[in-house]
Amino acid sequence: xxPVALFCWHFMAYPYLPDDFDQRYESGWxxxxxxxxxxxxxxxxxxxxxxxLVYGEELGFxxxxxxxxxxxxxxxxxxxxxxxxxxxxxxxxxxxxIVGNLLPLRLNPLQVAEEYAMLDNMSxxxxxxxxxxxxxxxxxxxxxxxxxxxxEFWEGVDLIQRAWTEPGPFRHEGRHYPxxxxxxxxxxxxxxHPPIWIPGALSIETMGEVAKRGHTFFLSSRSHGPATxxxxxxxxxxxxxxxxxxxxxxxxxxxxxxxxETDDEARxxxxxxxxxxxxxxxxxxxxxxxxxxxxxxxxxxxxxRSWERYLQNTEPGAKMxxxxxxxxxxxxxxxxxxxxxATVRERLWNLIESARPGYILxxxxxxxxxxxxxxKSMHLFATEVAPYLRERSAELYAREYPHAEALARA
Amino acid sequence: MSIRTLxxxxxxxVTLAELGEGPPLLYLHDFIDVHGATTDWxxxxxxxxxxxxxxxxxxxxxxxxxxxxxxxxxxDAVFHVLEVLDAxxxxxxxxxxxxxxxxxxxxxxxxxxxxxxxxVLVGASGxxxxxxxxxxIFFDVQPRNGTDMSDLRRMLFASDASELAHAWxxxxxLALEREVLRYEMFRFAGRIGFRPPxxxxxxxxxxxxxxxxxxxVLWGERDRFVSAAHxxxxxxxxxxxxxxxxxxxxxxxxLECADEVADVIRTFLDSAPQAxxxxxxxxxx
Numbered sequence: 022x023x024p025v026a027l028f029c030w031h032f033m034a035y036p037y038l039p040d041d042f043d044q045r046y047e048s049g050w051x052x053x054x055x056x057x058x059x060x061x062x063x064x065x066x067x068x069x070x071x072x073x074l075v076y077g078e079e080l081g082f083x084x085x086x087x088x089x090x091x092x093x094x095x096x097x098x099x100x101x102x103x104x105x106x107x108x109x110x111x112x113x114x115x116x117x118x119i120v121g122n123l124l125p126l127r128l129n130p131l132q133v134a135e136e137y138a139m140l141d142n143m144s145x146x147x148x149x150x151x152x153x154x155x156x157x158x159x160x161x162x163x164x165x166x167x168x169x170x171x172x173e174f175w176e177g178v179d180l181i182q183r184a185w186t187e188p189g190p191f192r193h194e195g196r197h198y199p200x201x202x203x204x205x206x207x208x209x210x211x212x213x214h215p216p217i218w219i220p221g222a223l224s225i226e227t228m229g230e231v232a233k234r235g236h237t238f239f240l241s242s243r244s245h246g247p248a249t250x251x252x253x254x255x256x257x258x259x260x261x262x263x264x265x266x267x268x269x270x271x272x273x274x275x276x277x278x279x280x281x282e283t284d285d286e287a288r289x290x291x292x293x294x295x296x297x298x299x300x301x302x303x304x305x306x307x308x309x310x311x312x313x314x315x316x317x318x319x320x321x322x323x324x325x326r327s328w329e330r331y332l333q334n335t336e337p338g339a340k341m342x343x344x345x346x347x348x349x350x351x352x353x354x355x356x357x358x359x360x361x362x363a364t365v366r367e368r369l370w371n372l373i374e375s376a377r378p379g380y381i382l383x384x385x386x387x388x389x390x391x392x393x394x395x396x397k398s399m400h401l402f403a404t405e406v407a408p409y410l411r412e413r414s415a416e417l418y419a420r421e422y423p424h425a426e427a428l429a430r431a
Numbered sequence: 432m433s434i435r436t437l438x439x440x441x442x443x444x445v446t447l448a449e450l451g452e453g454p455p456l457l458y459l460h461d462f463i464d465v466h467g468a469t470t471d472w473x474x475x476x477x478x479x480x481x482x483x484x485x486x487x488x489x490x491x492x493x494x495x496x497x498x499x500x501x502x503x504x505x506x507d508a509v510f511h512v513l514e515v516l517d518a519x520x521x522x523x524x525x526x527x528x529x530x531x532x533x534x535x536x537x538x539x540x541x542x543x544x545x546x547x548x549x550x551v552l553v554g555a556s557g558x559x560x561x562x563x564x565x566x567x568i569f570f571d572v573q574p575r576n577g578t579d580m581s582d583l584r585r586m587l588f589a590s591d592a593s594e595l596a597h598a599w600x601x602x603x604x605l606a607l608e609r610e611v612l613r614y615e616m617f618r619f620a621g622r623i624g625f626r627p628p629x630x631x632x633x634x635x636x637x638x639x640x641x642x643x644x645x646x647x648v649l650w651g652e653r654d655r656f657v658s659a660a661h662x663x664x665x666x667x668x669x670x671x672x673x674x675x676x677x678x679x680x681x682x683x684x685x686l687e688c689a690d691e692v693a694d695v696i697r698t699f700l701d702s703a704p705q706a707x708x709x710x711x712x713x714x715x716x
Contacts, residue, residue: 047575161570166625168492168618172500196501309577319569321618325492328614329607337604338577 022425023270024415025373027407028118028382029077029399030086030275033070033104034302035094036389037062048305050093050158050314057094066097069392071104073385075111076396080403084116084149086382089123091162095302102136109144117144118382120218120239121151125170126163129198130177134184134205141209148209151218151239152178157320158305167322173197175230178217182234185214218273223252224327225259232259239273239382243307243342245355249274250375257377268425269418270379276372277357277384280401284360288348291359291398294390299343299351302388308343357387362405369406373414377421381410434470436495437488439514446489446496447515448472451480455521456700458487459512461530461554462568463587463599463683466494467616468609475685478693479527483700488515490532492619494612502622505557505632508535509542516546525700527551529685530657531620534630537665540646541638550642550669551696553649554682556630556657558664565630566656572617578603589653589681599686639668646672647699649692651680673699 037059039045046053074085087104090096098104101119108117117140122133133152141148154174160167176195180203183193189204209215217234220241221227231238238256240249257267265271279295281287304311314320321328345351352359358368369381385402386395418425437445448465450472456479460466465473466489472480479485491511492498499507512535516524525548528536533555540547556565571582580600581591588596604610624630646669650662659676666674675695680687 160625164625164627164629166621168622168625169503312573312575313577314570314573317573318614318617319571319573321614321621325498325611325615325618329611332604332607332610338574 022268022415022418022422023379024411024418025269025378026083026116026380027410028084028086028116028380029074029080029082030088030382030384031070031074031386032088032095032302032384033067033097034298034386034388035063035097036066036297038094038297038301038389043300043304046304047311048314049095049301049303050305051161053092053094053305067104070386071107071111073392073395073399074108077399078112078115080399081407082115082403084118084380084382085112086118086120088120088151089153089155091126091159093158093305095306102140105140105148106143109140109147112147114147116147116149118149118218119151120149120220120241120382121153123153123155123159124177125165125173126155126159127177129200130180131184131198131200131203131205133177134181135207137181137215138185138205138207138209141211141215142207146210146215148211148215149218150215151220152181153220154322156306157315157317157322160320160322161314167320169197170322178219178234182214182217185209223248224323225255226324226327228252228256228259229262232256232265233263235263235265237271237273237380239275239380240378241275243275243277243356245274245276245372245376249355249372253376253378266424268379268422269377270425272376272378273380273382274372274376274378275382275384276369277387278365278369278398278402279357279359279385279387280362280365280398280406282361282401284364287360287364290394291387291390294387294394295351295357295359297388297390299345303341303343306343307341309338309341310344313341362401365402366406366409369410370413373410374417377418379418437515437518439511439518443491443499443514444495444497445491445511445515446494448485448487448489450476450485450487451483453483455519455524456483456485457512457516457524457526458485459526459528459532459536460487460489460493461532461685462613462616462620463686464529464532466490466612468599468612470494470608470612473686474689475693478690479696482697483525486515486519488512490535490616490619492622493615498618499622504623505535505538508623509538512539513543522546523548525549525551527553527696528555529553530682531556531624531630533557534624534632537635537639538632540642540644541635544642544644547642547644549644549700550646551649551699552646552665553685553692554651554654554657555648555661555665556624557632558636558661558668559628559631559633560660560664563658563660565661568656569617569621569625572613574602586655587682589651589679589687593687595683595686599683636664636668639665640670643670645699645702647696648672648674649684649695650674650676651682651684651687652676652678653680654682654684656682
């Protein structure tokens with residue numbers, strides 16, 4: 022049984038906002054004026070971010086992770102497939118995971134099937150292909166009606182999988198994307214197709230849909246506590262209910278981390294980037310101050326029943342991650358595991374032991390963090406934290422999931 | 432209030448509210464309205480029900496009506512209403528529509544001009560006017576700083592300062608039942624009108640000429656969801672329309688000026704058909 026796979030995730034934030042951004046602007050999303058984009062200072066920005074991911078491969082990370090956001094300063098990857106294309110030519114071993122292409126924003130899922138198939142060939146079969154509905158912001162960015170987006174999404178996922186596995190040409194009869202000729206060239210290199218990952222929050226409906234299709238569920242929550250382990254357990258139950266044997270490599274978690282020589286040094290070295298990230302990048306997303314555009318009546322993607330459950334379980338206006346007042350409050354959110362190698366090891370091991378993820382997708386770079394600061398943290402993680410987690414998780418998973426040896430793919 | 436469930440088109444359940452005795456009147460709801468924000472009648476409905484048998488179906492997905500997963504545009508809402516009317520077996524009926532309901536009422540009228548006896552539009556979306564965009568209610572329903580709903584109040588009421596606005600759109604959360612009604616209404620509106628054309632139908636303005644029966648266009652002059660320019664465009668587009676503008680009122684004119692709105696509607700519906708002639712805009716202030 023393979024150990025937990027450790028992936029390096031880059032969000033590619035815009036790092037050159039003015040110091041008074043938080044006072045002057047309501048949001049880092051949708052309406053954040055692009056007059057703030059500094060063309061000259063941004064020269065070479067993508068190069069540096071790509072270099073950091075390439076460095077991740079050099080350090081031995083198992084995979085590199087990209088995702089898609091539009092019209093925002095949190096993540097400058099409206100087209101993650103372009104970054105992935107660059108990575109296919111700069112890296113040779115690491116998996117490249119895109120989590121994921123936002124299907125309802127595309128004219129047609131077939132286009133995604135084609136691009137992913139190209140990337141799988143260009144990377145010699147290293148792609149992990151994620152699909153996502155898109156957060157509430159994307160409804161506004163691309164005028165995608167939220168109530169339909171779930172059905173559009175699942176039709177798209179199933180069409181792409183079929184396009185990769187069923188000999189074409191065939192006709193697709195669907196509610197949203199009827200096609201008379203489905204016959205993509207090229208096909209992906211991996212058989213039967215690249216691994217498919219679907220992100221979700223705590224929705225049981227999504228877990229059930231992922232489980233019954235045999236895909237990997239990736240928990241996109243930015244804070245971790247007992248709910249993370251509960252989500253892992255619920256997804257495992259959904260997998261078993263679908264008639265499959267569960268193993269950790271059906272489940273991934275997003276976690277942010279920063280490692281320095283000591284706990285104090287970690288706070289000191291990461292402060293600039295972390296607080297820029299929390300105050301600016303999360304404004305409009307996971308911060309009450311300003312305007313949350315991620316979920317709500319304005320982007321009614323969730324079913325009425327799951328919205329009702331959400332209302333019953335939350336307080337109006339309750340603090341979100343981006344509203345935390347200080348380091349101690351931040352620590353309590355379980356979002357950014359920050360500290361000495363020993364501290365981060367312990368916290369991550371506790372997470373692994375309780376939630377049993379097969380994949381941990383880690384954010385190392387925050388907001389306007391200087392490149393060398395992020396790189397140093399990545400290096401410390403790779404040398405002082407990763408070996409411990411791999412060794413112990415290999416033991417744990419071999420003991421707990423003996424049946425999974427043959428099943429695990431990564 | 433009598434609420435029942437009607438089954439239409441074989442299996443789809445529609446929540447239907449009825450009030451009053453007399454000739455039937457079809458009422459199509461908006462956001463701040465019966466089915467959209469409350470399960471109770473508003474004062475304006477009670478005034479109308481003194482004279483009419485008010486029939487108010489909830490749109491698909493609203494207030495317990497089954498959601499229509501296949502719906503993608505206003506036509507689906509029009510057929511939803513037609514199926515309700517089929518169940519009543521009416522051949523001709525006056526129709527009052529507010530906001531989104533007004534849009535659907537106008538779409539209904541230009542298609543089924545013998546079915547719609549007279550048409551009343553209140554703050555109706557549905558038209559495309561250059562440089563007069565319909566307000567982004569989906570954006571404004573998202574609170575500022577977690578609980579501040581003033582943007583939505585300003586969009587739907589004449590003033591954020593009004594008690595009425597705060598009663599209907601308080602800061603923070605509504606009671607669970609009303610919060611769910613709101614979510615369902617936004618889901619319905621999002622399904623049929625979020626993807627551009629945003630809450631309008633570009634062809635509608637030139638089709639208005641088909642409906643040659645009397646039309647009353649009622650509007651709050653300070654409507655910031657569907658601006659008063661849209662009122663004039665509706666009045667200009669129908670061959671036989673009169674316009675009644677309420678100074679000082681907003682989109683929720685049916686709440687802000689409930690009695691006057693009901694009276695103007697009743698007077699209009701009671702007047703003899705031949706008395707109806709194209710007229711100039713009237714102002715009540």
